[in-house]
Amino acid sequence: MGFKVLILGSGSALPTNHRNPTAQYIFCNNRHILIDCGEGTQIQLRKNKVRLQKIDTILISHLHGDHYFGLVGLISTMHLLGRDRDLTIYGPDPLEKIVRMQLEIEGYPLGFKINFVSINGDSAKEIYRDNAIIIRTFPLNHRIPTNGFVIEETPKKLKINKFLFELDKVPIPAAQLFKMSQNYVSNSGQEYSYERYTQAPDKSFKYAYCSDTKYDESIIEHIAGASLLYHEATFANDMKDRARQTYHSTAEQAATIAKKAKVSKLLLGHLSARYGAVYTHLDEAKAVFENTYVVNDGDEIVLY
Amino acid sequence: MGFKVLILGSGSALPTNHRNPTAQYIFCNNRHILIDCGEGTQIQLRKNKVRLQKIDTILISHLHGDHYFGLVGLISTMHLLGRDRDLTIYGPDPLEKIVRMQLEIEGYPLGFKINFVSINGDSAKEIYRDNAIIIRTFPLNHRIPTNGFVIEETPKKLKINKFLFELDKVPIPAAQLFKMSQNYVSNSGQEYSYERYTQAPDKSFKYAYCSDTKYDESIIEHIAGASLLYHEATFANDMKDRARQTYHSTAEQAATIAKKAKVSKLLLGHLSARYGAVYTHLDEAKAVFENTYVVNDGDEIVLY
Numbered sequence: 001m002g003f004k005v006l007i008l009g010s011g012s013a014l015p016t017n018h019r020n021p022t023a024q025y026i027f028c029n030n031r032h033i034l035i036d037c038g039e040g041t042q043i044q045l046r047k048n049k050v051r052l053q054k055i056d057t058i059l060i061s062h063l064h065g066d067h068y069f070g071l072v073g074l075i076s077t078m079h080l081l082g083r084d085r086d087l088t089i090y091g092p093d094p095l096e097k098i099v100r101m102q103l104e105i106e107g108y109p110l111g112f113k114i115n116f117v118s119i120n121g122d123s124a125k126e127i128y129r130d131n132a133i134i135i136r137t138f139p140l141n142h143r144i145p146t147n148g149f150v151i152e153e154t155p156k157k158l159k160i161n162k163f164l165f166e167l168d169k170v171p172i173p174a175a176q177l178f179k180m181s182q183n184y185v186s187n188s189g190q191e192y193s194y195e196r197y198t199q200a201p202d203k204s205f206k207y208a209y210c211s212d213t214k215y216d217e218s219i220i221e222h223i224a225g226a227s228l229l230y231h232e233a234t235f236a237n238d239m240k241d242r243a244r245q246t247y248h249s250t251a252e253q254a255a256t257i258a259k260k261a262k263v264s265k266l267l268l269g270h271l272s273a274r275y276g277a278v279y280t281h282l283d284e285a286k287a288v289f290e291n292t293y294v295v296n297d298g299d300e301i302v303l304y
Numbered sequence: 305m306g307f308k309v310l311i312l313g314s315g316s317a318l319p320t321n322h323r324n325p326t327a328q329y330i331f332c333n334n335r336h337i338l339i340d341c342g343e344g345t346q347i348q349l350r351k352n353k354v355r356l357q358k359i360d361t362i363l364i365s366h367l368h369g370d371h372y373f374g375l376v377g378l379i380s381t382m383h384l385l386g387r388d389r390d391l392t393i394y395g396p397d398p399l400e401k402i403v404r405m406q407l408e409i410e411g412y413p414l415g416f417k418i419n420f421v422s423i424n425g426d427s428a429k430e431i432y433r434d435n436a437i438i439i440r441t442f443p444l445n446h447r448i449p450t451n452g453f454v455i456e457e458t459p460k461k462l463k464i465n466k467f468l469f470e471l472d473k474v475p476i477p478a479a480q481l482f483k484m485s486q487n488y489v490s491n492s493g494q495e496y497s498y499e500r501y502t503q504a505p506d507k508s509f510k511y512a513y514c515s516d517t518k519y520d521e522s523i524i525e526h527i528a529g530a531s532l533l534y535h536e537a538t539f540a541n542d543m544k545d546r547a548r549q550t551y552h553s554t555a556e557q558a559a560t561i562a563k564k565a566k567v568s569k570l571l572l573g574h575l576s577a578r579y580g581a582v583y584t585h586l587d588e589a590k591a592v593f594e595n596t597y598v599v600n601d602g603d604e605i606v607l608y
Binding site for chain 2: 001012013014015016017020021039042043046047063064065066069070073076077082097101102105106107144168182213261
């Protein structure tokens with residue numbers, strides 16, 4: 001179990017010597033997820049010692065190159081390393097055609113199956129759920145169709161209050177029912193109320209990813225209450241007009257979204273290559289939302 | 305003027321922490337040429353301080369991903385940095401479709417023109433010539449159509465023997481004719497023979513690039529006498545069978561080609577990720593052709 005976010009690339013369209021194009025590796029309750037896959041992501045995974053064959057879900061936000069040009073290389077490497085497990089890729093429609101065309105030219109059949117699931121930044125919906133995690137997508141507001149993502153833990157079960165459970169000598173089989181908010185009736189007909197023997201479950205964490213997007217309050221409902229929000233901050237306030245024109249955000253705008261969505265912590269990334277230092281972004285964001293960090297490549301944010 | 309080869313990627317299909325996929329930057333008489341463009345080439349150009357806007361010719365050997373997956377990212381970056389000068393790309397047919405499809409999805413018109421020239425590893429021919437360099441292609445023997453390349457200087461002009469030229473008081477305008485092997489007749493009717501007043505031109509250098517290919521003596525005629533030969537050596541002799549099956553070469557085979565082609569110096573690259581050290585490759589090649597080097601990323605080989 002556990003929930004952590006590893007930043008593989010924190011730059012924007014122009015990679016620099018310090019910031020690779022966008023990619024993030026998410027570990028959530030033993031699920032291994034990649035969000036976006038800019039050029040060089042497979043190298044970044046290797047440098048950060050992530051075993052790339054563990055990844056079985058890839059989420060692509062949109063088809064600007066700095067968010068997906070590394071995908072076909074990653075897939076080729078997975079093949080060459082002998083992968084046979086399925087891979088599921090969520091992303092805009094043309095992605096499947098682009099990837100399959102390049103793989104076909106390679107001249108050999110791929111050793112594993114890729115399931116492409118089309119999501120086109122046009123509506124909010126749940127795209128994946130199992131007994132440990134839920135993945136949702138929602139539209140961002142960018143120049144081309146763009147998907148935001150929320151990865152959250154499924155609600156956790158109630159915890160047994162061992163002291164009272166043992167004090168009252170409750171039969172052991174009752175515990176599993178209590179955890180699911182159900183009462184227990186013993187063979188002798190005695191009813192035990194789950195409310196007496198349980199306490200609140202551990203918190204379920206929620207990670208929200210918003211890159212690339214202009215300032216748009218319509219995303220707030222989808223990310224509300226997130227434990228951690230990654231929001232693009234391509235520009236600082238000196239380039240506010242350019243942010244609007246290019247459908248990007250400033251650090252202050254990202255912080256405003258974080259504040260209104262009542263998230264716990266804000267990560268800023270996707271910084272334009274024109275900014276050498278990050279102090280301006282940080283100062284302008286913190287004036288609105290204190291719990292803000294500017295990420296660097298290789299940063300690992302551990303939720304628990 | 306000058307002629308040098310900068311190794312940007314010396315690995316094979318699987319990139320490692322030390323070897324990027326294939327790419328080379330060639331500087332020849334003020335022409336700036338990129339051969340192959342594996343994933344991450346734009347980062348390697350940046351790290352090696354090559355100004356990528358200077359590149360106006362790109363040669364793609366074949367469409368295995370480790371030789372071209374970085375191309376569309378490089379083109380995008382050239383655009384974002386404001387390029388307006390034409391770019392010419394030589395490579396197999398489907399390349400144009402792959403690149404243009406991805407650029408169109410970006411959602412903006414490219415700021416410069418790309419001339420795609422189709423070469424499909426099917427015949428030897430001259431593909432470019434100006435007053436300083438000549439580029440030729442010839443077929444390699446790989447699993448899919450693959451182009452080898454020769455970049456050579458155009459033959460240099462004869463050099464004036466200043467001592468005799470001044471001794472005989474030859475009229476100044478004669479010099480330009482002498483350099484082009486032409487005699488000069490003065491206004492008074494006196495003829496001056498260029499042979500008396502000139503000496504042999506400086507050597508013209510020739511670089512030959514052979515990756516990827518199995519051992520094939522038919523390439524020898526195209527690379528004969530090269531000053532410098534880069535030949536793939538994916539495997540050492542321990543994997544000779546695998547080299548044959550996968551249409552690759554061993555270091556010894558590369559050295560045999562170098563010897564038979566009477567080249568001056570051999571560079572080995574495209575080493576499989578399974579080899580940690582390069583000693584075996586080097587020993588096996590040197591036993592056949594002494595002037596052999598195994599290249600690393602970042603190596604610059606200066607011809608003059």
